[in-house]
Amino acid sequence: MATIVGAITTSHVPAIGGAIAKNKQQDPYWKPSFFDGFPVAHQWLDKVRPDVAVVIYNDHGLNFFLDKMPTFAVGAAPEYCNADEGWGIPALPPHRGDLDLSWHLIESLIAEEFDLTTCQEMLIDHAFAIPMELLWPGPAPCPVRTVPVCINTVQFPLPTPARCFKLGAAIGRAIEFWDNDARVVIVGTGGLSHQLDGQRAGFLNKEFDLLFMDKLIDDPLWVTRYSIPDLVELTGTQGVELLMWLTARAALPGGVNKVHSNYHIPISNTAAALMVLESV
Amino acid sequence: MVISKQKREIPGTVLFDGEQARKGYALNKMCFSFNSAENRAEFVRDEDAYCAKYGLTPEQRAAIASRNVLQLLAAGGNVYYLAKFAGIFGLDMQDVGAQQTGMSKDAFKAKLIDAGR
Numbered sequence: 001m002a003t004i005v006g007a008i009t010t011s012h013v014p015a016i017g018g019a020i021a022k023n024k025q026q027d028p029y030w031k032p033s034f035f036d037g038f039p040v041a042h043q044w045l046d047k048v049r050p051d052v053a054v055v056i057y058n059d060h061g062l063n064f065f066l067d068k069m070p071t072f073a074v075g076a077a078p079e080y081c082n083a084d085e086g087w088g089i090p091a092l093p094p095h096r097g098d099l100d101l102s103w104h105l106i107e108s109l110i111a112e113e114f115d116l117t118t119c120q121e122m123l124i125d126h127a128f129a130i131p132m133e134l135l136w137p138g139p140a141p142c143p144v145r146t147v148p149v150c151i152n153t154v155q156f157p158l159p160t161p162a163r164c165f166k167l168g169a170a171i172g173r174a175i176e177f178w179d180n181d182a183r184v185v186i187v188g189t190g191g192l193s194h195q196l197d198g199q200r201a202g203f204l205n206k207e208f209d210l211l212f213m214d215k216l217i218d219d220p221l222w223v224t225r226y227s228i229p230d231l232v233e234l235t236g237t238q239g240v241e242l243l244m245w246l247t248a249r250a251a252l253p254g255g256v257n258k259v260h261s262n263y264h265i266p267i268s269n270t271a272a273a274l275m276v277l278e279s280v
Numbered sequence: 281m282v283i284s285k286q287k288r289e290i291p292g293t294v295l296f297d298g299e300q301a302r303k304g305y306a307l308n309k310m311c312f313s314f315n316s317a318e319n320r321a322e323f324v325r326d327e328d329a330y331c332a333k334y335g336l337t338p339e340q341r342a343a344i345a346s347r348n349v350l351q352l353l354a355a356g357g358n359v360y361y362l363a364k365f366a367g368i369f370g371l372d373m374q375d376v377g378a379q380q381t382g383m384s385k386d387a388f389k390a391k392l393i394d395a396g397r
Contacts, residue, residue, distance in 0.1 A: 015372070060360040065312045066301055086314045086364030087372075154360055156297040197359035199350070200292030201377040202388055204395035229288040229295070237293060237359070265396025266389075269373050 002101075002178040005048040006259070006279045007186040007252055008041055008135060009216075009245040011272035012057065012127040017089045020133060030267070037262040037274045038134055044259050044276050045135065050185035052098050053144045054105070054171060054251070055128050056244045057189040058153040060085070062125035069155050070117035072167060074109070075148035076102035077122050082129040092129035098145035101178060105147060108174030114167060124148060131189040144185070151247065153190075153240055161231070162224040164243045168250025176253060188248025190241025192263075193234075194270035203236045204271050210263060212242060213275060217258050220249045238270070245275070255280045296358045304356020307343070310334035311361035320368050349380050 016034075019025055025035040062085050064070065081094045106118050128148055136142045149171065152158060159167075168186075175184050192212065195203040215222040223231075223246055231240050249256070259276040266272075287295075294300065301308075310331065313319045323330040331341050343351040347369070352362050359376075366376055378388035 061312055061358075061364065062315060066305060066308055066358075084315055084317060085367075086320070087367035154296065154358060155301050156295045195293070196363075196373055196376065197349075197353055197380070198293045199380060200290075201380045202391055202395075203292075204392065206396060229290065232293060232295065233288075233290045237295070266392035269377055269392060271396070 002175050002180050002182045002184050004172060004175050004184050004186065004252060004279050005050050006256065007188060007248045007277045008275070009188040009248050009277075010131050010134060010274045011191060011267065011270055012130050012189040013267045013270045013272060014085070014087065014089060014126045014130070015268040016134065017092065017126055017130045021090050033262040033264045034267060034272055037260070040260040041135060041274065041276050044278070045185070048185070048278070049183060050144055051182040052101055052147065052184045053132070053187050054101070054147045054149060054175070054184060055132070055187045055189065056149045056151065056168070056247045057127040057131075058241055058244060059125050059150050060127060061154065063119075063123040063150070064154070066155060069152055070150070071152045071159050072114060073117040073119055073150040074102060074106050075119050075122045076106060077120050080122055080124045080128070080146065080148060082125070083123050085125055089126075092133050093142070095124065095128075095132060095142055095146045098147055100180065101145075101175075101182070101184075102147050104178050105171065105174050108177070109167070109170055112170045114170060122148060127189050131187055135187070149247075151243055153238070153243065156228065158228045158240060158243070160224075160228060161226060161243060161246055164247045165221065165224050165250045168247035171247070172251035172253045175251070186248045186251045188244040190244040191235070191239055192242060192271045192273050193236050193239040195236030196238055196269060198237070200236070202269055204265060205235055205239070206265060206271060208234050209271050209273065213261055213263065213273060216245060216249050216275065217256060217277065220246060249277065252277065252279050294353060300356050300358070302356075304340075304358060306335045306337065307340040307352070307355055307357050308361045310336065311357065311365045314364035314368060323368065349376050
């Protein structure tokens with residue numbers, strides 16, 4: 001049976017891709033903790049040696065448009081390509097899929113009553129490509145195969161936090177029952193607090209973010225007490241991306257050990273954070 | 281569960297719900313097309329013709345002409361697609377944030393830094 005080694009949750013701001021493309025990682029703007037937080041994640045990945053990453057993220061209008069907007073979509077493609085998203089940042093390298101895990105996840109999740117959209121062709125936007133570049137940087141091909149799981153945060157109503165928790169838990173069960181000796185890491189991308197649109201643009205909530213990160217370790221159900229509008233009010237219209245962190249955490253079957261966390265305001269308009277959680 | 285039709289009021293915030301998605305469809309579809317560099321160039325070459333091709337409403341056409349983000353949001357625009365429109369002019373999210381809050385970009389950036397203290 002497959003093993004879940006843990007989860008990494010991180011922000012996915014497009015400006016990170018801009019900094020990588022221009023090799024500006026050591027500029028003062030990103031200090032003290034943004035890029036410098038990742039070596040700890042790299043060391044941990046070297047130690048736990050995952051073969052596959054299940055990447056939970058939200059598309060921002062590259063693969064999906066409002067003509068067809070799935071609440072939950074799972075990739076089942078041999079390869080996933082990044083592409084121009086309209087602001088001229090060079091496309092990041094493609095990622096290999098894992099068709100066996102994709103279809104195993106699809107079958108297991110639908111059996112657990114999640115009505116998924118399945119994608120045999122799927123572009124991955126910055127929310128997938130940037131975290132993968134941060135976790136496995138450099139020109140060498142990414143060493144892990146991938147399965148994208150996309151959650152709608154574009155068009156409301158969004159799935160509730162409780163529903164996302166259940167999805168994550170079902171992903172975790174599916175992986176645990178996958179008849180394969182692969183080692184699987186869960187990656188959740190997005191957040192934390194930020195708001196891009198409206199008169200309240202620039203809204204951030206450090207106090208809530210830090211509490212959320214703390215609760216995610218030992219009491220991940222805590223955030224399910226909030227509705228989506230509550231979370232928009234508390235974390236901003238895009239702060240709801242914390243759903244990806246929640247889903248990723250819920251996929252870890254038992255307790256977790258916090259290997260690392262950091263928190264940095266601002267990256268562009270966003271409170272950026274990183275957590276590395278090891279399954280125990 | 282019965283869904284309450286009463287909308288939640290969050291100051292300075294409009295949730296992009298079904299009402300907005302219906303209203304903004306043509307505008308958002310045009311902005312989605314700006315993922316392609318060719319389409320961005322075509323818009324720049326002849327803005328009127330490009331907007332006509334996507335069937336923008338007069339309110340949406342005026343909002344595009346104004347380059348005003350709050351006006352574009354009021355016309356049903358979604359910020360993720362509008363970001364691609366802003367990209368045509370080399371504007372980033374701090375330019376967009378500054379414009380919406382009526383601040384200079386430097387003041388907007390300072391506000392963000394203050395939130396981290």
